[in-house]
Amino acid sequence: MNYAASAHPDITAELPGWRATALFALLLAGLFGLFGRGVYLQVMHDDFLQEKGNARYSRVIEVVAHRGMISDRNGIPLAVSTPVESVWASPADVEIDSRQLKQLAQILGLGVTELKSRLSDTSRDFVYLKRQLPPDQAAKVVSLNLPGVSLQREYRRYYPAGEVAAQALGFTGLDDNGQEGLEFALQERLAGKSGSQRVIKDRRGRIVEDAGNLRAPKPGSDIALSLDSNVQHLAYRELESAVRQHKAKAGAVVVLDAKSGEVLALANYPAYNPNNRGKAGNQAMRNRAVIDLFEPGSTMKPFTVATAIEQGKVHPETVINTEHGVLTIGNKKIRDTHPESMLTVAQIIQKSSNVGAAKIALSLEAQTLWQSLADSGFGAQTGSNFPGEAAGRLRDARTWRPIEQATLSYGHGMSVNLLQLARAYTVFANSGELKPISLLKLDAPATGRKVFSDATAHALRDMLELVAQPGGTAPLAQVAGYRVAGKTGTAHKLENGRYIDRYVASFAGFAPVSNPRLIVAVMIDEPDNGQYYGGLVAAPVFSKVTEAALHALNVPNDAPLDNVIAPPEEIIKEEV
């Protein structure tokens, strides 16, 4: 049918040939266009489309891995991570009336106005309302059924031992990463690495297929420390009562296993509750036993004497002229407040004579004395790997003047931390062997380095036992049923380079003497209740901690139970 002709009979029916050609070309172009688009979508834009398609059903989900547990040497948990819920909101989506607002504020423990202000910032998509809520409170938030308010699962760290081991363990931040103490030092091993996984979900949001791990989750490893929570508790309890009794500023106690060098207790006071840090100050958080330095005072004398015995300069029975308590070196005077004219080497240790120790030190070559102190671990870190551990100061022997060499013999002009001091005493408890320190539980005792010969170590052991007997500076260190040995220390504190009339009282010792099992070191900072001598302030703490710990560890007696001899009225005060 000729449509054009019927509309207008006068016009010729012939159409120009180009119209058909043009139409054909147009259709052909359309065909090519479609074909080209097809190629583009199928071949060139394939990845993008495939991805979009996958996005309809496949999801990447996070697989959380929790932080490892820290336990003591007997498997008792000291730090455990457990899931808690954090409440967050997307302010733009929140629909809440004033009654619900009040309820929510009450559950979260926030002020109504504060909550309102957090919810009013609609420019943000994500606002935490409250982090780390216990599960029962989180359930209440869910039951309010508020649009725009959601929960997020997080982990929170709990410390069952509370303040007793607070500074040793340290703590983690809100994101469960270690920030202080062992939590920080062991971060690498404790932290879990969360993984991710591609999965296929069905219409109802159930996971129906595992489409491959992108990253496998790696839960943190559990770590057993060398601490014994029982001994730790005993040490903390006695330390706390001593610091309070003597109105001291602070104190610390270290208990070592004498055979293996493992740290059984590391107690500090003042302390804080790691489960609710609140506004715990810097002072309470310090692990004084490891990061604070002090001048050790007379607790150093045994090392000077041991070096002299090792070098063959003296024997325990050698008599030294103690010059009636005054020794002049250059223009300085070293004094004993209980002047004696003659003392044996053993009595110098027992009565803690400064003049005697100084004379023994001066009979040695500076380099020899330095080497022996350095070999005993002074002036270097203990290898405990505790963050912020202080190395202490032991100056190079070449810079020593005679007066410095003399004062060094009784622990002035150098500094140590308590852990270092306790470790150094392993040489006397272990026949001259210095044990490495470990804060982690060891499977087999570590072997140490020989510093003194067996004979020297045993001679010192006998002398140190005299200290804890009437006639010594620390009869209050005696323990019923056990032989104990140790040395007192009392030192002026340094302030701006000058000695002031405030003191650090210390005691380091071991028990039982016949076969040492424990080394206990006590440090009381600024006792301020009339007494400040190590023998009066620190030695009783040593005695109580040692007795309780030996009982707790089932160590058999090595002395009759009535071995404690009442100390004389006036206990010999050591020199300061």
Next chain:
Amino acid sequence: MWRSGGSALNALLLAAVVICALSVVTSQHKARKLYIELQKQKEQAQQMDVEWGQLQLEQSTWATPARVEKIAAQQLQMQLPGSGQVQFIRVEPDGHIDKQP
């Protein structure tokens, strides 16, 4: 070239293909169902793991030496034995009992 036996074989193969296709579908379905089950079990295992951690925490909190000591001393009126009241009995490896001191 088609032979007379050929079309029968083809029909057979076609049937086989269809059956295979259907069994792929059903086994895929079964696999998904089992996977959902597995997920549920895993979730339950994780839940139990969490609960175990919480129970452990609870146990150690109740059993801290400080708390035990306080209850023993205050509620139960107990006290530490004095040094004369403790006796150690050592059992030698051969079964011989050695009282000391």
